[in-house]
Amino acid sequence: MKSTLPVLFFFCFAIQVFSQNITGTVVELNDNGNKVPLAGANIYIPDSEYGTVADDKGYFEIFPEANNYDYIIVSFVGFINDTLYINNITGPVEVILQPDNRLKEVEVIDRKSGTHISRINTGLTQVITGEELTKAACCNLSESFETNASVDVSYADAITGAKKIQFLGLTGSYVQMMTENNPNFRGLATLYGMNYIPGPWMESIQVSKGAASVVNGYESLTGQINVELKKPDVSEKFYINLLTNSAGKMEGNVNTSVKINDKWSTGVLIHGEYLDNRIDHNNDSFLDIPLIKQFNILHRWKYYDPGRLMTQFGIKYLKEDRSGGQVGFDRENDTDTTNGYGFGVITDRFEFFAKGGYTFPGAREASLAFISTLSHHRHNSFYGIRDYDATQNSIYTNAIFSKELGERKHRINTGLSYIYDDYDENLNDSSFIKDEMITGVFADYTFLPHDLFTLILGIRADKNSLYGTSFTPRLHIKYFIDEHTTFRASAGKGYRSPNVYAENVSYLASSRLFLISDELKQEEGWNYGVNATRYFYVCGRELTVSSEFYRTDFVNQVVVDIEDPRSVEFYNLDGRSYASSIQAEASWEPVKRLDVTIAWRYTDVKTSYHNVLKLKPMVNRYKGLITLSYATNLKKWQFDYTLQVNGDGRLPYTGSNPETYQRDDTYPAYFLMNAQITKYFRKWDIYAGVENLADYVQKDPVIASDQPFGDYFDTSMIWGPIHGRKFYFGIRYAIDR
């Protein structure tokens, strides 16, 4: 397969439906009860470029790109506005506007907060908009969740800068990470992948909780994080962002886009960062932050014919050189020696993607779509005297056919998928080759008896070349208890193929022995959850209150056991393993232009380690979050502040180490504060901020830093910040479309 497949040049054209054709008429009822067209009525989607006006028959057509928009507003002077939820529209709509004879008692908010719960999606989805991403440095995807209570991002170890996320109490491996509905950051890209999406490239992020739809595969056991990148037809014509911080990091981003004609557009996104400053504030002889040189570029073409065909294709290339270790480590002379401890990772990643969607003419309710992605990832690294070199080639293809059945109340999506992963790993003198092919067929049925209730039942069957056949059922329910209260429930199964070295490479930065059980099975689990969201109007402004409970139970899990400080063991679960997460969140604008969010989350995560059920180590038992964001009149200044309280947790056992290399059984709770000030001008803005304002750091994050080639060296026991207060300053300039 490897020798016969010209991966870099193989092209599988892809089309994905994501344009929605919405038509209808706007009318009023006259004194006789007859319908009269409202010519000139406005139909538009807030915070978008989509808007139109009804003709003299009251008819309108609007073709927004779906996924990002919740609702359409229909308005006419002298009438009460009507709101149509896009997800509930399956055919031509008739909007009957009512005369507005009311006194205006309530100031309807025109501002949308940076983060909000989508009202369109059947599953619980939090949308982090581009506006939210500008409230912090947000240099890349890994730093985009500082103001989010649901996603925890922390360092995987003390020296490499690799990031890991925790979601519903579990590691990020159980979240399906996607870039524009393409599964991404799998395998070799797991640990560093979130550093590969620069902040200025992102249009929005959708965080979906619970097992996701069967359409995107079986991997989303706890949820999905989908990143939408800026599109060339709607993003800025030109954008530049320059940033530096007190650690000496320099970063530059340049985005350009061109609309060639009313259908074709193209854009280029470029990112570069450079950090060559050796910092060791805690004087443990190890660099607090790795040295980084990264170049990243994305070039995309888009064709959009509203109501018919939309297609996009593009290429992405990344080159990164990351290194660190001891302050005095000389990469040229000390690599593969015991003169000094160092690490280095050189990454080359190439991706090609293509997608589009086609609506059948005359059969508005039927459409065809599919996506294809090719990627080639090369990872050459060393950690002390351990060398790890690996290559991963991947193909992902997904085809979806969607059709209404009979009345508007029933819809079916069905399709086929194909995934191929080819791993070639070398750890010192050992080689590991893995070829995995997964072919899948899926179907989901949507039942929409009326606007208040949605049920989606999905099933998929996958044949995995390594693990056999699996079946994945998923269920999603959304019910509007009243116009201000939404109830959601979800349940489903998920699977995941383990990649021991690729996903746990940070343990190589230690003296731990890798002990891998034979015959590791595919991971399998169930996830179910409920959510209630209520919208209140307090003092004329919307207060959103949301509460949720999610539970994941594993049928099988590849347990990563670090209970013995001298090893990291991987074996199939023998016993129970589960994660429960309960969260409550409220968002409100108590004073004009002041957005406040308060959240609290409690997690209970336990795993059986050799059949003994224990709290999972380095998982915070709770998290609290307060965010404040204030913009002055006309938004010339903006002030943002975030306070996190990260709860305590268990540390793995280190009692068998010599006393100086032992750690406590638990770690304490701690506070983290970030703040930023932004000054806006017509075309550009400047911002300055501080991360970790209180300068809180985990003490002695590296165990046995004085003996890095000894038996007890370990950089993986990370539960808190490993570098202290950082100031940053940046400037943005944009020529809007």
Add this chain to the structure above:
Amino acid sequence: MKTIIKLGSLVLVIMMITGLNAFSQEEAISKNKDENICTVTFPAGVKCGNCKAKIEKDLAFQKGVKSVVASVEDKTVTVKFDKSKNCCTSFVEAVKKLGYTAEMPEGHSEDGTKHKDCKKNKEVHKDCKKKEVPK
């Protein structure tokens, strides 16, 4: 002791007089500023949510602007501004420059310098005096 009390009282009186004077001056300035504040609404091609945001963002940086509200429903732009620093013409021109249609507000004078609601304004921006009315 008596001398200290007398001196202290004198100082207090001087501070009070100075404070009251400063307060009244501020009030006078504020009143004067309020007299200069004018609100105009003019028709504009505000078609969509992004159009609204773009117009509001651009006009916010025009001189003397206190608030801007673009309405998709009404297809209008309402600007509250200091008429000693700017005039209607600038806002209409600015919206047109962004690529949207815009018309002078109803009730503007022929030379475009005085809206009927701004009649009390005695100080017209110097740039407004000779400006041509946009067509």
